[in-house]
Amino acid sequence: MGVGKSAVGRKVAHALGYRFIDSDHAIELKLGQKIAAIFSEQGESAFRQMERQFVESGHPEEACVVSCGGGLVIPDGMSDLLKRRGVVVCLFASPECIIERTSRNSKRPLLNVDNPEERVRQLLAEREPIYMNSGACISTEGRNMREVVQHVVRTYKTAAREFKG
Numbered sequence: 001m002g003v004g005k006s007a008v009g010r011k012v013a014h015a016l017g018y019r020f021i022d023s024d025h026a027i028e029l030k031l032g033q034k035i036a037a038i039f040s041e042q043g044e045s046a047f048r049q050m051e052r053q054f055v056e057s058g059h060p061e062e063a064c065v066v067s068c069g070g071g072l073v074i075p076d077g078m079s080d081l082l083k084r085r086g087v088v089v090c091l092f093a094s095p096e097c098i099i100e101r102t103s104r105n106s107k108r109p110l111l112n113v114d115n116p117e118e119r120v121r122q123l124l125a126e127r128e129p130i131y132m133n134s135g136a137c138i139s140t141e142g143r144n145m146r147e148v149v150q151h152v153v154r155t156y157k158t159a160a161r162e163f164k165g
Helices: 005-016 023-031 035-042 044-057 078-085 095-102 116-132 145-164
Strands: 019-022 064-067 089-092 136-139
Touching: 005 019, 005 064, 005 145, 019 023, 023 035, 023 044, 023 064, 035 044, 044 078, 089 116, 089 145, 095 116, 136 145
Parallel strands: 019 064, 089 136
Antiparallel strands: none
């Protein structure tokens, strides 16, 4: 969270002439509820199942950039499922950068805790090994949007050639 997935995803989709879909937004539209309400009323486990259903059937097979939540890749089997669906790019930043970027946003259910900084560090410690094995990893820290988008587009084009075999 806070690494720019949605903003970068929109611009990458535009650069490639693809459709852009944000998985959180698609789930919100389907349920008629905000993510925070889903977490509050149904719990994180139910939300992760909704994310899985979205990945399995919630978007076109081709010409689409999908921005997924930071926890989507964590459940067993999700990384492999994502890799079968297309090119996976994980955006990342340091805990300090994420804390700075998310500190003014109260709409992040996983950070609505007494110590959000500690929670960011905990989530990264748990998730980083999985992220690093899920696909191409690109840092958004210390780079402007244009640089990140260009890097993602280059990475995608190279990986897409390999994906299609």
